Amino acid sequence: MSDLDGILASNLKIGVVSSVSAHLVKTNLAHAGNVSGQYLGHNRYGKGEVGELVLIEGQQAVLLGRITEVTLPDRDRSEISQDFAGSRQIDAIGFIRLLGSVNPQSLRVTAGVSSYPRLGDRVYSAPGEFISQIPLLTSTGIDGAPPEVALSLGHVAGDGGFPIAVTPEKIFGRHCAILGSTGGGKSWTTSKLIEECRRFSAKVVLIDATGEYRSLVGDDAVHCHLGTPLHLAGGSVEVAIPPTSFTESDFIALFQPSGKTQGPKLREAIKSLRLVHLAPDLFPKHIVWKIDQSKEVYREAMNRGNNASLVGNPTTPFNPRKLVSQLVQECCYPTAFNDSERFGGASNEISHCSSLMTRILGVMESPSLGCVFSPAAGLPSFVDQLDNFIRSDQKLFRVCLSSIGYEFNAREVVANVIGRLLLQRARGEVFRKRPLITILDEAHNFLGKTVGNEDDLQNLDAFELIAKEGRKYGLNICLATQRPRDITEGVLSQMGTLLVHRLTNDRDREVVERACGEIDRSAAAFLPNLKQGEVAMVGVDFPIPVTIQITRPTQPPISDGPSFQSSWGSPGH
Numbered sequence: 001m002s003d004l005d006g007i008l009a010s011n012l013k014i015g016v017v018s019s020v021s022a023h024l025v026k027t028n029l030a031h032a033g034n035v036s037g038q039y040l041g042h043n044r045y046g047k048g049e050v051g052e053l054v055l056i057e058g059q060q061a062v063l064l065g066r067i068t069e070v071t072l073p074d075r076d077r078s079e080i081s082q083d084f085a086g087s088r089q090i091d092a093i094g095f096i097r098l099l100g101s102v103n104p105q106s107l108r109v110t111a112g113v114s115s116y117p118r119l120g121d122r123v124y125s126a127p128g129e130f131i132s133q134i135p136l137l138t139s140t141g142i143d144g145a146p147p148e149v150a151l152s153l154g155h156v157a158g159d160g161g162f163p164i165a166v167t168p169e170k171i172f173g174r175h176c177a178i179l180g181s182t183g184g185g186k187s188w189t190t191s192k193l194i195e196e197c198r199r200f201s202a203k204v205v206l207i208d209a210t211g212e213y214r215s216l217v218g219d220d221a222v223h224c225h226l227g228t229p230l231h232l233a234g235g236s237v238e239v240a241i242p243p244t245s246f247t248e249s250d251f252i253a254l255f256q257p258s259g260k261t262q263g264p265k266l267r268e269a270i271k272s273l274r275l276v277h278l279a280p281d282l283f284p285k286h287i288v289w290k291i292d293q294s295k296e297v298y299r300e301a302m303n304r305g306n307n308a309s310l311v312g313n314p315t316t317p318f319n320p321r322k323l324v325s326q327l328v329q330e331c332c333y334p335t336a337f338n339d340s341e342r343f344g345g346a347s348n349e350i351s352h353c354s355s356l357m358t359r360i361l362g363v364m365e366s367p368s369l370g371c372v373f374s375p376a377a378g379l380p381s382f383v384d385q386l387d388n389f390i391r392s393d394q395k396l397f398r399v400c401l402s403s404i405g406y407e408f409n410a411r412e413v414v415a416n417v418i419g420r421l422l423l424q425r426a427r428g429e430v431f432r433k434r435p436l437i438t439i440l441d442e443a444h445n446f447l448g449k450t451v452g453n454e455d456d457l458q459n460l461d462a463f464e465l466i467a468k469e470g471r472k473y474g475l476n477i478c479l480a481t482q483r484p485r486d487i488t489e490g491v492l493s494q495m496g497t498l499l500v501h502r503l504t505n506d507r508d509r510e511v512v513e514r515a516c517g518e519i520d521r522s523a524a525a526f527l528p529n530l531k532q533g534e535v536a537m538v539g540v541d542f543p544i545p546v547t548i549q550i551t552r553p554t555q556p557p558i559s560d561g562p563s564f565q566s567s568w569g570s571p572g573h
Helices: 074-081 128-137 168-172 186-198 247-254 259-278 294-303 320-332 353-365 366-374 384-393 406-428 462-469 506-515
Strands: 011-018 024-029 038-040 043-045 053-057 061-073 092-102 109-111 121-127 151-156 163-166 177-180 204-208 221-225 398-402 436-440 449-451 458-460 477-482 497-500 534-539 542-550
Touching: 011 038, 011 092, 024 061, 038 168, 053 092, 092 542, 128 151, 128 168, 128 542, 151 186, 163 168, 168 497, 177 186, 186 204, 186 398, 186 436, 186 477, 204 406, 221 384, 247 259, 247 353, 247 406, 247 458, 259 294, 259 320, 320 353, 353 366, 353 406, 366 406, 366 462, 384 398, 384 406, 406 449, 406 458, 406 462, 406 477, 462 477, 506 542
Parallel strands: 177 477, 177 497, 204 398, 204 436, 221 398, 436 477
Antiparallel strands: 011 024, 011 121, 024 092, 038 043, 053 061, 053 121, 061 092, 092 109, 151 163, 151 542, 449 458, 497 534, 534 542
């Protein structure tokens, strides 16, 4: 398709312009009285149906629009009766929302209206072939040559004959979000995207919250899991996350100190244990003994090298299993009575810290955090597995979090640790030459999370930081969620492309509208009516919303929910 004659076909004419305003064009629909649309080849054209994309042949440009309403003048409504069998005399009016302009020479599609139509200008149904090319025709400098890398997602919704392909720059270049209510096809779209990425030399990290993507197997895929999921991918490797990957804020998020005493004492205990790590020869008991002890050893350790600075560095490691013992030692008077060279005796602060000690012990013994604090002997490190993948030629790295529960905010904190590890490597320019796509499933569980109390709030913001600064380092994120309203608008606003499935909740649709100005209210009005597997693709690189029927992935996700048909289908058994 290279010229205007190919898209403005006389047999697709539906009417002429009868009224023009800033955003809305009215047209007299010549075929409104037909009882059904028209088939041209194998493709059906409504020729004036709500939701249909149309082209308006103006005096200076061609405009692209969508029919949002079809109505009859009051005087003609009596023509429509129960026994109506069709009539070409029906004088219907179609309301067209203007979406963008089409360059007459290159057919390049841009947002906005270059020039408005005049009364009497002709209106045509947009050919399915043209609609399928819109994602490519929005590219700058398109010369008609197909791009070397394009992801084949599906076909024009309602037209099975016209496939749609999109370049990875368009989908992932400014980050991406896959949104949709439960059952709308969100997981299929995610699987299809990954499948298409694997056709090329992509690098994808998939954080699988439920385990449903264990079906994505192959020689180019690496699967690892934390804990003991009920369902495992073939060849999945159990890994441990070393506590050294956690920062002070992660531990505070897990332990959640409360009141005015617990937070400062916990930080002091962490500081002391870092000192033990830096000068282990001075602390044979593996803690800093303070109660009624001389300050000489403590000062010697602090004065050694750069230790005084390193103990305050959140990346300096320490042994978290010694926290309770160290907390006991921190509950003392800073100076002994009449002796400034010694720590004082035990104080009553220990009573204020007893609930914190209990929680720390609970966290340490939690099955959800066994992969951190009590992993089986010999387990490989998640950090090493990730780094090996980054250096390798493999394309998919999936980590399964399904066995990590929500108690103690375990799942949120662990996911945040993974996000920060990825961001650290991005800042080290690791992904500059070969960009990495991070897909975060069930993103509403991990984004915008603040844990703790008013005295010690901790923001789990690793993925927010990836959304804000990852792109310049070659680290791009793709969020998948059925609850857009639970994602902060600041994060959604960073998503350059939205793949929107059916959204039935008004708040979800409003969030999508605010996050992506390119989807106007007329386009959002169609979101509750999308069929399963249909997705509206919108974003800064897609000035025209395009509805796509996603092709079934060759390795569809596995839902582990029970089947009522199979379990209830045999009464009496």
